[in-house]
Amino acid sequence: MNLSVGMRAAVVSVAIFVAFMLAWHVATQGSGPVAQMDPEYAKLLGLTATQGKSAMPGPLDVGMKLWEHLQQPFYDKGPNDKGVGIQLAYSIARVGLGYLLAVAFAIPIGFLIGMSPLMSRALDPFIQVLKPISPLAWMPLALYTIKDSHLSSIFVIFICSVWPMMINTAFGVAAVRKEWLNVARTLEVGPLRRAFTIILPAAAPTILTGMRISIGIAWLVIVAAEMLVGGTGIGYFVWNEWNNLSITNVITAILLIGLVGMLLDQVLARLTRLVTFPE
Amino acid sequence: MTEKFISIEGITKRFPAPGGGATTVFEDLWLAMRRGEFTCIIGHSGCGKTTVLNVLAGLDVPSEGTVIVDGQAIEGPSIDRAVIFQSHALLPWRSVMGNVVYAVASKWPRWARTDQEEQAQKFIDLVGLTGAEHKRPAELSGGMKQRVGIARALSIEPKIMLMDEPFSALDALTRGTLQDEVRRICMETGQTAFMITHDVDEAIYLADRIVMMSNGPGALFAEIVENPLPKDRKRTDFHKHPLYYGVRNHIIDFLITRSKNFAEEVASRGFDRRQVPVVRPLAPEPVIAADAGRELTSSASRPGLSRPTAAAASPGS
Ligand SMILES: Nc1ncnc2c1ncn2[C@@H]1O[C@H](COP(=O)(O)OP(=O)(O)OP(=O)(O)O)[C@@H](O)[C@H]1O
Ligand SMILES: [Mg+2]
Numbered sequence: 001m002n003l004s005v006g007m008r009a010a011v012v013s014v015a016i017f018v019a020f021m022l023a024w025h026v027a028t029q030g031s032g033p034v035a036q037m038d039p040e041y042a043k044l045l046g047l048t049a050t051q052g053k054s055a056m057p058g059p060l061d062v063g064m065k066l067w068e069h070l071q072q073p074f075y076d077k078g079p080n081d082k083g084v085g086i087q088l089a090y091s092i093a094r095v096g097l098g099y100l101l102a103v104a105f106a107i108p109i110g111f112l113i114g115m116s117p118l119m120s121r122a123l124d125p126f127i128q129v130l131k132p133i134s135p136l137a138w139m140p141l142a143l144y145t146i147k148d149s150h151l152s153s154i155f156v157i158f159i160c161s162v163w164p165m166m167i168n169t170a171f172g173v174a175a176v177r178k179e180w181l182n183v184a185r186t187l188e189v190g191p192l193r194r195a196f197t198i199i200l201p202a203a204a205p206t207i208l209t210g211m212r213i214s215i216g217i218a219w220l221v222i223v224a225a226e227m228l229v230g231g232t233g234i235g236y237f238v239w240n241e242w243n244n245l246s247i248t249n250v251i252t253a254i255l256l257i258g259l260v261g262m263l264l265d266q267v268l269a270r271l272t273r274l275v276t277f278p279e
Numbered sequence: 280m281t282e283k284f285i286s287i288e289g290i291t292k293r294f295p296a297p298g299g300g301a302t303t304v305f306e307d308l309w310l311a312m313r314r315g316e317f318t319c320i321i322g323h324s325g326c327g328k329t330t331v332l333n334v335l336a337g338l339d340v341p342s343e344g345t346v347i348v349d350g351q352a353i354e355g356p357s358i359d360r361a362v363i364f365q366s367h368a369l370l371p372w373r374s375v376m377g378n379v380v381y382a383v384a385s386k387w388p389r390w391a392r393t394d395q396e397e398q399a400q401k402f403i404d405l406v407g408l409t410g411a412e413h414k415r416p417a418e419l420s421g422g423m424k425q426r427v428g429i430a431r432a433l434s435i436e437p438k439i440m441l442m443d444e445p446f447s448a449l450d451a452l453t454r455g456t457l458q459d460e461v462r463r464i465c466m467e468t469g470q471t472a473f474m475i476t477h478d479v480d481e482a483i484y485l486a487d488r489i490v491m492m493s494n495g496p497g498a499l500f501a502e503i504v505e506n507p508l509p510k511d512r513k514r515t516d517f518h519k520h521p522l523y524y525g526v527r528n529h530i531i532d533f534l535i536t537r538s539k540n541f542a543e544e545v546a547s548r549g550f551d552r553r554q555v556p557v558v559r560p561l562a563p564e565p566v567i568a569a570d571a572g573r574e575l576t577s578s579a580s581r582p583g584l585s586r587p588t589a590a591a592a593s594p595g596s
Contacts, residue, residue: 179368182338186356187385187435197381201372277372278417 021059028058057248065248066255079231080240084253087237088260091226094150094233095218095264098157102214106162107207110169111195114203120170127163135160135221139228149229153222160221161214168210172203204275212268219261234260283347284314284471285335285439289552290344292330304330305498307344309553310490315469317462319482321530322492323538328475329365329443331492335473336362336441348439358386361437363445365475367424369416369431376412379403379431386435402430405460407453421448429457433464440465442474446481455514458485479530483508484517490555491533493541499552501541504530505559525560 003011057065073085113120135156142152176199184194226235234257241249287310293301304327312318320328333339335346337356345352348360356362369378379399387395403412406426416424425448432440445461446454462485465472476482482489489504507522517523537544544550 179364179366180370182356182362182364183368183370185338186336186358186360186362187382188356188358189385198370201370275372278415279371 025058025060028056057251061248062251062255065252069252069256082232082237084234084237084256087232087234088256090232091222091234092260094153094226095157095215095222098154099161099215099218101154101158102161102165102218103211105158106165106210107169110166110207110210111173111199113166113170114173115199120174127166131163131167136224136228139225143229149231153225153229153233156225157218157222161218164213164217165207165210168213169203169207172206172210173199175206176202201275201277205272205277208268208272208275212265212272215264215268216261219257219264223257282313283311284316284349285312285473286347287311287331287335288345288347290331290334290341290346292327292334292339293342303497304495305492307552308500309555310500310503312471312473312488314471317465317470317472317474317485317487318490319474319476319486319488320490320492321476321479321482321534322498323494323534324477326492326495326498326538328492332362332441332443332473332475335439336360338362358435359438361432361435361440363425363428363432363440363442365443365447367416367421367428369424369427371416374413374415375403375408375419375427376400378416378427379434382431382435399430399434402434403427405433406430406457422450422453425449426453426457429461433461436468438471440470440472440474442472444475444477447477454481459514461485479527479534480518482530483523483526484512484514488557489530491530491538493538497542499541499545499550500555501538502533503555503557505557507559507561522561529558529560 069084073083075081075083076086109123113123138156138159139152142155143149146152146155180198180202181194184198189197222233223235223238226233227239228235230236230239234253238250238253238257241247241253287308290308291306292304294304296302308331310318320331322328330339334341335353337353337360347353370381373381376396376399379402380395383390383395383398387398390398400412403409406429408423408426408430411419411423416427419427425445429445432442440461442461446457449457458481461472464470472485474482474485476485483506487506487510489506490500491502491504492498493501504526507526508517508520512520
């Protein structure tokens with residue numbers, strides 16, 4: 001066979017996928033002992049206890065559920081029954097807002113740190129202490145001060161996205177090659193023009209790498225944050241379906257969370273490629 | 280020295296040494312350059328040529344001493360002093376045109392974009408990069424990058440050109456063409472030029488005066504060779520001039536033998552750093568011009584007899 005590496009990799013990927021699906025299907029087929037009991041009681045206990053059917057849904061169940069959700073992603077039947085599309089939209093909106101706030105805050109501060117050794121030293125202890133704090137640890141404080149669960153989760157997204165962007169921006173700005181700055185100096189380029197025409201393009205790949213790390217973290221954190229505060233969002237959806245014991249819905253949601261996370265990452269990867277320059 | 284347009288006054292540069300203390304790259308250098316003069320500086324790798332040029336550019340601050348340009352001590356870089364960097368220093372995210380336009384727009388920010396591009400295009404054509412305007416530096420060869428650097432420096436029509444081995448990465452043909460262009464532009468615009476080179480022929484073709492720098496650490500301007508070739512020399516036949524070999528031998532002799540042991544030479548005969556000896560090699564033997572009165576020790580340690588004794592010096596001066 002003369003297939004390219006890409007083609008062969010695709011074949012292997014498909015094979016792994018099929019093998020996993022088969023294993024999953026077989027594993028969830030299982031039929032335990034069938035109990036003899038009063039039909040009324042059996043109905044209450046559900047199929048798991050009475051028919052020996054596994055509580056774990058098979059791939060076909062999940063596939064059907066997914067199809068069902070995709071048919072009707074945006075219905076809204078009250079606070080506990082919204083389409084999965086609506087829930088995802090809530091999560092994406094929170095991530096988007098918190099993330100944009102973080103961009104607006106982290107990049108200027110990162111510039112300052114990168115350009116001024118004084119500020120770099122002065123701010124370093126704060127960053128070192130604040131960075132390792134789990135974003136969820138801020139949640140009670142946020143709920144207490146902001147008094148709004150929606151805004152609190154946006155704040156949590158903000159606080160978790162800020163650090164990678166700030167640190168990468170500072171690093172990228174500090175690492176701008178001296179010869180490029182010297183070009184600007186010999187041409188008597190003013191500070192503002194230098195920031196936008198030399199430092200920003202030179203540091204852009206590093207800054208975008210930080211932004212890509214941040215969007216990944218933000219998407220991880222939003223699910224946990226929404227489980228905590230409830231109400232809306234894909235994290236709340238997962239927790240709600242767990243309380244409903246609908247494992248099928250939980251698995252469907254997990255799948256969707258993964259897909260959206262991948263899309264967000266791809267958008268940032270595309271942007272990074274746009275600003276990367278070969279040397 | 281009639282008029283000092285650029286005057287290097289006692290500059291010293293020290294860098295902190297790895298194990299504490301400091302290494303002195305060069306010490307107490309004095310040199311004056313006239314307006315419109317083309318000065319080349321020659322010396323072994325690492326003796327501090329680039330550092331001198333950076334001080335002249337205002338990019339580097341000397342540990343001691345100052346540089347006076349047009350009656351004023353320099354305080355940082357100026358757009359009137361264009362620099363051609365040894366490392367090209369092109370902005371890799373900009374195209375060839377973008378790099379040159381960046382310089383033009385810095386000099387004439389109020390010009391219309393089309394005028395800026397027209398000016399840039401003129402110099403891109405001049406260095407022979409027509410058709411490569413939209414290439415990024417990464418897509419260019421080393422020589423092409425260097426030509427973009429040259430175009431960028433020339434495009435802002437500076438008063439002083441500071442060039443750090445601008446032609447070193449070029450093939451002989453391109454180098455020749457660009458040497459001609461740089462020489463023509465410098466002569467037409469009365470440019471004052473300061474150029475670092477390792478190529479003795481290039482120095483003889485381009486320079487009015489060639490400054491020879493001894494080896495570091497503690498390097499100094501050892502001697503100034505005044506170019507005796509006529510000002511209207513042509514690249515095609517300047518090496519056939521009767522005085523050519525005298526100059527060339529004198530410089531090569533310095534680079535091969537004298538630059539290493541120059542400290543001994545200084546110790547044995549004394550040396551006034553403010554009055555660097557000026558030599559005007561006249562065939563068949565070079566003759567001291569400005570330094571004629573000074574007593575010189577015998578030149579037994581210098582094969583080829585490039586420097587005459589004081590007694591032989593008088594006919595040339
Ligand atoms: N930032 C620095 N810190 C310490 N030492 C330095 C620094 N920059 C240059 N030097 C030293 O100063 C000396 C002169 O360097 P410079 O670049 O001026 O040499 P050069 O004459 O231009 O050499 P070349 O011909 O190879 O370009 C070298 O020995 C180098 O090691
Ligand atoms: Mg150098």
